[in-house]
Amino acid sequence: MSESRVEVRSLKDHVGREVTVAGWCYNARPQKRFKFLELRDGTGTVQCVFGAETSLNNSFERFEEEITQESSLYVTGIVTKHPKHDDVFELDARDFRMEGRSENYPIQPKEHGVDFLFSQRHLYLRSSRPHAILRVRHRVVKAIRDYFDSHGFTLLDSPILTANAGEGTSTLFATEYFDLGQAYLAQTGQLYGEAGCMAFGKVYTFGPTFRAEKSATRRHLTEFWMVEPEVAFMDLEGNMSLAEDFICYIVECVLTDCRPELERLERDISKLEAVKKPFPRITYSDAVEVLAQKGQPIPWGEDFGAPHETAVSADYDRPLIITKYPEAVKAFYMKRDADDPRVVLAMDVIAPEGYGEIIGGSQREENIDVLVHRIEHEKLPMEAFEWYLDLRRYGSVPHSGFGMGLERMVAWMCGTQHIRETIPFPRTIDRLRP
RNA sequence: UCCGCGAUAGCUCAACGGUGGAGCAUCCGGCUGUUAACCGGAGGGUUGUAGGUUCGAAUCCUACUCGCGGAGCCA
Numbered sequence: 001m002s003e004s005r006v007e008v009r010s011l012k013d014h015v016g017r018e019v020t021v022a023g024w025c026y027n028a029r030p031q032k033r034f035k036f037l038e039l040r041d042g043t044g045t046v047q048c049v050f051g052a053e054t055s056l057n058n059s060f061e062r063f064e065e066e067i068t069q070e071s072s073l074y075v076t077g078i079v080t081k082h083p084k085h086d087d088v089f090e091l092d093a094r095d096f097r098m099e100g101r102s103e104n105y106p107i108q109p110k111e112h113g114v115d116f117l118f119s120q121r122h123l124y125l126r127s128s129r130p131h132a133i134l135r136v137r138h139r140v141v142k143a144i145r146d147y148f149d150s151h152g153f154t155l156l157d158s159p160i161l162t163a164n165a166g167e168g169t170s171t172l173f174a175t176e177y178f179d180l181g182q183a184y185l186a187q188t189g190q191l192y193g194e195a196g197c198m199a200f201g202k203v204y205t206f207g208p209t210f211r212a213e214k215s216a217t218r219r220h221l222t223e224f225w226m227v228e229p230e231v232a233f234m235d236l237e238g239n240m241s242l243a244e245d246f247i248c249y250i251v252e253c254v255l256t257d258c259r260p261e262l263e264r265l266e267r268d269i270s271k272l273e274a275v276k277k278p279f280p281r282i283t284y285s286d287a288v289e290v291l292a293q294k295g296q297p298i299p300w301g302e303d304f305g306a307p308h309e310t311a312v313s314a315d316y317d318r319p320l321i322i323t324k325y326p327e328a329v330k331a332f333y334m335k336r337d338a339d340d341p342r343v344v345l346a347m348d349v350i351a352p353e354g355y356g357e358i359i360g361g362s363q364r365e366e367n368i369d370v371l372v373h374r375i376e377h378e379k380l381p382m383e384a385f386e387w388y389l390d391l392r393r394y395g396s397v398p399h400s401g402f403g404m405g406l407e408r409m410v411a412w413m414c415g416t417q418h419i420r421e422t423i424p425f426p427r428t429i430d431r432l433r434p
Numbered sequence: 435u436c437c438g439c440g441a442u443a444g445c446u447c448a449a450c451g452g453u454g455g456a457g458c459a460u461c462c463g464g465c466u467g468u469u470a471a472c473c474g475g476a477g478g479g480u481u482g483u484a485g486g487u488u489c490g491a492a493u494c495c496u497a498c499u500c501g502c503g504g505a506g507c508c509a
Contacts, residue, residue, distance in 0.1 A: 029468050036468050047469070069459095083467070104444080108459055109470045111446060115501055171507085188509090213507050214435070226509060305505075348509095360509060405509030419509095430501080 009043035011079050011089045020076045021046060021091060024126065025067050025102070027109055035063045037093070039075055040126070047082070048075045048093040056095045063096075069109075070102040070126070114418070121425060122434040132261035133421050136254060137410045143253035144227050144406070147246055148204045153229060156196035156203040158189025160210075164384035171212040173222075185210035188403060191333075191388050193230035194364060197399055198391055204229040216429050218418040219306070219356055221407060223427040230401030236335075236345040236363040239400035240321055243349055243359050244279050246404075247319060251275045254413050267415040271353060274317040281321040284343065287312045303329035306356055313350040319358070320350045332374040334362040335398075347402070355412040361402020368392035 006019040023041030030036070037048040050060050067073065077093035106120055107127065117124045124130055148155070161175075161183045177183035189205035196203035206227040213220070229242065251272055254262070262269055282290070287308075291298050294311050298304065303325075304312070313320040324343040327336065334344035349359035365371045368389055375385055410422040420426035425434060 027469070027471095029471055031468065031471090032465055034467060036471090038469070047467095049467075104460075106444070106459095108445060110458055111470090113446075113502090116445070209509080211508070215507060216502095217504075217506095220508070224509065303507095305507095307505090357509065403509060408509055 006079075007043045008039070008041045008046045011046055011091070014079045015081065015089060016079065018076065018078050018094070019091075020074050021048075022074050022099075023072070025069055025071050025073065027069070028063070028067050030064050035060060037063075037067060037075065037096075039073075039091075042131075046089065046091055048077060048091040048096075050093045050096075054092065054094060059093070059095045066098055066101070067096070068102050068105070070105040070123075072099040072102070073097060074099065118420065118426065118431065119434075125424065128264055130421065132264040133410065133414050133416060134424060135261050136258050136265075136414050137406070137422055139254055139258050140250055140406065140410050140413060143250045144206065144404075146253075147249045148202075148227075148229060151202070153202040153204050154196070154200040156193060156200065156205055157207060158186065158192035158205040158228075160186050160208065162186050164381065171214075173210050173212045187211055188226065188228065190228050190230065190401065190403065193228050193401055194333075194388070194391055194399065197230040197232040197401070198395070198397070201233075202229070202231045214429055217306075218420075219408065219411075221419055221423065221426055221428060224419075224423065225406035226403045227406060228401060228403040230399065232397050232399045234363075234400045235398055236323065236347060236400060239361055239363060239402060240279075240281065240323070240347055243321070243347070243361065243402055243404075244277050244319075247279075247349070247359075247409075248275060248277055250409065251413070258413075262414070265414050265416075267413075271317070271415075272413065275352075276318065279319045279321050279349070280316050281323060282312075283324045284322060284326065285324070287322050290315075301326045301328060309350050309356050310354045313352060313354075317352060319352060321347055322350060323347045330362070332378045332380065333364050333371065335365040336370065345400075349402075351408070351412045353412070353415075355408065357405075358408045358412060359402050359404045361400065363398065363400040366392060366396040366398050368396065 004019045006014055006021060008021060008023070011019070021039055021041060023039045025037060026040040026045050027038040028036070033052055035050040037050070038045050039048050050063055052060050074097045075091060075093050076095045077091035079089055080092045082088035082090050107117070107123055125134070161177065163183060172184040172187055174182050174184055187209055189207065193203055193205050204227060207225065208223055209226045210223055212222065231238070231242070255269065255272055285300065288298055288300050290312055291308055296308060296311050298308060312322070323346065324337055324340070325346045326342060327344050330344050330346045334346050337343045337345055345363040347361050348357050350356060351358045365374065371389065371392060375382055407419045407422040411419050414422065416422060420428060
């Protein structure tokens with residue numbers, strides 16, 4: 001077989017020429033005079049048509065016997081325009097050569113239950129829906145890196161194994177660490193980001209983070225990716241502008257480069273096109289009033305639940321920024337508001353359509369005395385934070401940052417029901433394999 | 435951890451307390467350029483596990499296991 005290997009996505013550049021495509025059988029529809037093979041190679045699918053008269057080496061006769069769903073093979077043929085559809089190209093197939101045979105592939109071209117599909121996740125990745133979602137994820141990751149890299153940020157990888165809890169609140173995964181006692185899987189890289197911004201001005205950390213909370217909802221994973229920019233000499237106002245600009249850039253990239261994927265996912269693109277600066281901004285106190293008017297009263301000082309977030313953000317067609325939360329519901333390192341000591345300079349960005357909190361951030365407390373008081377008040381181990389306090393001892397400056405959950409962002413972009421679809425191999429409270 | 439729902443063929447589901455079915459998948463045959471193709475035939479089950487009620491349980495009751503949705507926690 002003469003081999004002129006071409007990817008499916010480039011077939012349109014080879015019309016009229018004989019090429020070979022390597023891939024897997026997505027679907028086979030044999031008939032008496034023509035046998036149709038839908039071949040998938042990761043870059044797309046192409047219909048290969050075997051004719052009784054034109055095929056070589058008995059490929060027409062071998063078709064049904066050898067080509068089973070998800071068998072891998074090489075197909076050689078001439079690239080032609082589809083007789084019925086414009087802008088669709090197919091392969092007038094002459095021959096095929098088997099690589100690996102597949103027997104009784106468990107995922108059929110029909111609807112399946114979620115649990116079944118995720119127990120087959122290693123194979124399910126081949127299906128068009130996960131494929132589309134993970135392509136969007138890839139584009140979002142690239143947009144994140146491109147945005148920060150082109151805005152003067154330095155990537156600063158934070159450690160995954162840490163000695164202490166980042167915020168001192170959540171439940172963490174613990175493991176023995178040689179003679180040094182317990183180590184924990186990081187729940188945030190933020191404190192390290194703060195060290196980094198004092199060295200580089202603007203940094204971002206981007207990597208996996210871990211939460212051992214027994215959260216079994218459509219918004220939670222035990223292992224997820226978070227990107228956390230941290231900027232020296234930036235206040236809450238600047239933090240909000242950064243978050244806003246950052247989100248708009250990601251949405252733009254997805255809209256520009258992921259049209260086929262969004263269409264495959266039947267995403268309502270107009271919802272994403274509405275995402276433009278500026279985002280509406282309200283304070284926590286305003287939000288409490290809005291909730292009272294909407295018949296979902298919440299006492300001032302209590303944190304919002306997911307239904308509250310959805311209710312408050314329901315009036316907007318773009319992300320909503322809620323600021324200045326009560327001190328008690330937020331982490332110890334957030335800076336207190338000089339105008340209202342009851343609240344801290346925090347900000348949460350709530351995505352529309354019920355996707356909830358995609359960003360949480362704040363201006364950080366730069367005053368060491370206040371910080372020490374907060375650590376004592378939260379009963380956190382002071383010695384664990386000595387290095388962190390050093391950042392305030394040696395040239396402390398106002399600084400701010402936020403964390404964005406990658407999977408929540410991708411879920412919003414794709415309009416998926418469940419966050420587990422947005423990561424190749426989701427780790428949830430009851431799933432550790434595949 | 436709490437609340438609600440569920441578990442029946444490989445997969446998706448149906449079946450009034452009275453001999454468990456269909457579609458898809460598999461195998462066999464047919465076939466119109468088919469595209470989740472279509473048509474005919476065949477094989478396929480200890481109804482999640484353990485107990486209980488009953489002449490009789492997939493069906494009612496109890497416990498357990500697993501799954502789904504929601505809450506809390508958060509990104």
